[in-house]
Amino acid sequence: MKLRIPIILTLLALPVAAHAQSSSSPKISAQARQIQDSAIVVDTHADTPQRFLDENFDIGSTDPNDYGHISLDKMKAGNLGAEFFSIWVEPETNQGHYARHTLDLIDSVYEQAARHPTRMMMASSVDDIERAHREHKLAALLGIEGGHSIENDLRLLRDYYRLGVRYMTLSWSNTNEFADSSGDIDDPKVEHHNGLTEGGKQIVSEMNRLGMLVDISHVADKTFWDAIAIAKAPVIASHSSARALTNHPRNMTDDMLRAVAKNGGVVQVNFYSGFVDESYRKANDAQAKDRAAAVKANADQLRATGKTVTYLDNDRIEREWVAKIQRPPFSSLVDHIDHIAKVAGIEHVGLGSDFDGVMGATPEGMDSAADLPRITQALLDRGYSAADIRKILGGNILRVFREAERVSRELQAH
Numbered sequence: 001m002k003l004r005i006p007i008i009l010t011l012l013a014l015p016v017a018a019h020a021q022s023s024s025s026p027k028i029s030a031q032a033r034q035i036q037d038s039a040i041v042v043d044t045h046a047d048t049p050q051r052f053l054d055e056n057f058d059i060g061s062t063d064p065n066d067y068g069h070i071s072l073d074k075m076k077a078g079n080l081g082a083e084f085f086s087i088w089v090e091p092e093t094n095q096g097h098y099a100r101h102t103l104d105l106i107d108s109v110y111e112q113a114a115r116h117p118t119r120m121m122m123a124s125s126v127d128d129i130e131r132a133h134r135e136h137k138l139a140a141l142l143g144i145e146g147g148h149s150i151e152n153d154l155r156l157l158r159d160y161y162r163l164g165v166r167y168m169t170l171s172w173s174n175t176n177e178f179a180d181s182s183g184d185i186d187d188p189k190v191e192h193h194n195g196l197t198e199g200g201k202q203i204v205s206e207m208n209r210l211g212m213l214v215d216i217s218h219v220a221d222k223t224f225w226d227a228i229a230i231a232k233a234p235v236i237a238s239h240s241s242a243r244a245l246t247n248h249p250r251n252m253t254d255d256m257l258r259a260v261a262k263n264g265g266v267v268q269v270n271f272y273s274g275f276v277d278e279s280y281r282k283a284n285d286a287q288a289k290d291r292a293a294a295v296k297a298n299a300d301q302l303r304a305t306g307k308t309v310t311y312l313d314n315d316r317i318e319r320e321w322v323a324k325i326q327r328p329p330f331s332s333l334v335d336h337i338d339h340i341a342k343v344a345g346i347e348h349v350g351l352g353s354d355f356d357g358v359m360g361a362t363p364e365g366m367d368s369a370a371d372l373p374r375i376t377q378a379l380l381d382r383g384y385s386a387a388d389i390r391k392i393l394g395g396n397i398l399r400v401f402r403e404a405e406r407v408s409r410e411l412q413a414h
């Protein structure tokens, strides 16, 4: 998700209204707790680096009123073992310095790990994730969200790999030099490529050679088909849900789910209410125009009084509007996991929350990483076995990651 309007970033930490947390504490059975605590739980998408950089947010925060989805305490409570932190560069406000902002965000994650060396470590391989698990630390990984970060330069792609980046979505909501995006595919003002360009295909090949996961979340449908046709290693959708249930172009059709299964990859379910609940999606669409107008009015007013408009100013208004829409039930999220498990197979589904990137709009009962055991409970209630639940919680993405590492070694040996 993430709002897409011009923003000016500052380091000003402004007070933010805590968003309503559900007060009922759900029951997690001893069996669910045991499964959760014995699994390596991996989430493949959190936008918290924006907070590290723009708000100076400390992942060690113990503030009970903090509205965020992610902190070391919340992750511990949910036994989240590995997080892929999203390196997302807003494409309009950062024009001309995408690489610099990419590097700043990468640095922000390293700085958090340096601040909390006993509780968190940087990780760039499956072995690292397993070591972090044994040492009871959070494994922090990096994934770039949006191919524009490489500025159409394979050298930058390789540099990011060397800094530890282990996946890249070929596009974000903006079509870039080499890949069409689902976010603007219907916009006639945008020049499209009919999927992936020849250069884009080279980028996919280079990612395979390096061992960087090719991530097809956000891309246009044709880009997906082009990428999966040439990928030599399994692909991932780091944060996408099922279009058969919620008709959003960010979600994947059943044909795409089956193609990912055939490719050996994995689809990591996005928790955003607008991607997992059809009624919510419609309500959200219905208010989109008024919400954007309110954000703009607020920004104009601030500017008129000589103030700088921050990401947080816009986010605060967005959250106020989002709070007017009824939250979907928790079952909507579980329905997507269940659907993908049925269509693609149990080996091809996982968790890609989009935590801290959705204006707080998650289903009822999913308020932070501490609520992850609720997914395990819900899957148990639906008859899933402990072994299958562990695959969803992290086993599948670790298998895919290991296979990408193996393909990379093989390609480099030739």
Ligand SMILES: [Zn+2]
Binding pocket: 001, 145, 218, 239
């Ligand atoms: Zn995204």
